[in-house]
Amino acid sequence: MFAETDAELAARLAVQTGQILVGIREPLFASGAPQWEVKDAGDAAAQAFLAAELHAHRPDDAVLSEEEGQTDQRRFDAERVWIIDPLDGTREFSEPGRTDWAVHVALWERDRFGAAAVSLPAANAVFATEPAPPLPQVERERPRLITSRSRAPYSAVLVAEGLGCDAVRLGSAGAKAMAVVMGHADIYVHDGGMYQWDSAAPAAVAMAAGFHASRLDGSALVYNARDPWLPDFIVCRPELADDVLRSIWG
Structure with a gap:
């Protein structure tokens, strides 16, 4: 033990x-x-x-x-x-x-x-994940979308336009995902370059706290795949998940 x-x-x-x-x-x-x-x-x-x-x-x-x-x-x-x-x-x-x-x-x-x-x-x-952080209550007129410092992924542009988001830029994937967990932002969308270690712990913590976390197509995140590349990732408030996915895929 x-x-x-x-x-x-x-x-x-x-x-x-x-x-x-x-x-x-x-x-x-x-x-x-x-x-x-x-x-x-x-x-x-x-x-x-x-x-x-x-x-x-x-x-x-x-x-x-x-x-x-x-x-x-x-x-x-x-x-x-x-x-x-x-x-x-x-x-x-x-x-x-x-x-x-x-x-x-x-x-x-x-x-x-x-x-x-x-x-x-x-x-x-x-x-x-244990104890998991509580899902924060937020009151905002417009959802807050968090993106990379250096680039705005196309999927994030679609979400920003589809949901009328305000945009915030931060560095690391963990910092961006935890900004959503803390209630400082509502949505984090990434595409075009990520590995399993970039999103595993942030995804686990977010899901334990009650947030939505998935691939860009809405499918479940699966780790320890033979190829460490896992290029896309969403973390968002659960009530926004359907709208986020709809903004990306129509």
């Missing part, structure tokens, strides 16, 4: 990884380190910590990580696979003052999520 439940482990690892990243970030900024050095240092430290902790506490489980790709071939036959993004939003992490970067830790067990957590270390916040 595990000393920590899977949910407790996921939350602890997300928080402690974030603390390590915060501890690395500020001294590098103070020293005038270039952005590439800040990114590399964060990625390496976060990966090393999570890999060591999962090996120590869940040695029989497989791991799929952004920083190590598919080196753990056990996942193809495993019933339990940890899908992690040690530092989601390396660009934002390397920019002083930005808080929109995250740590993702999720457990995919057979055909569903067993546990997950997303931390926003610069905001000193963590969101987990």
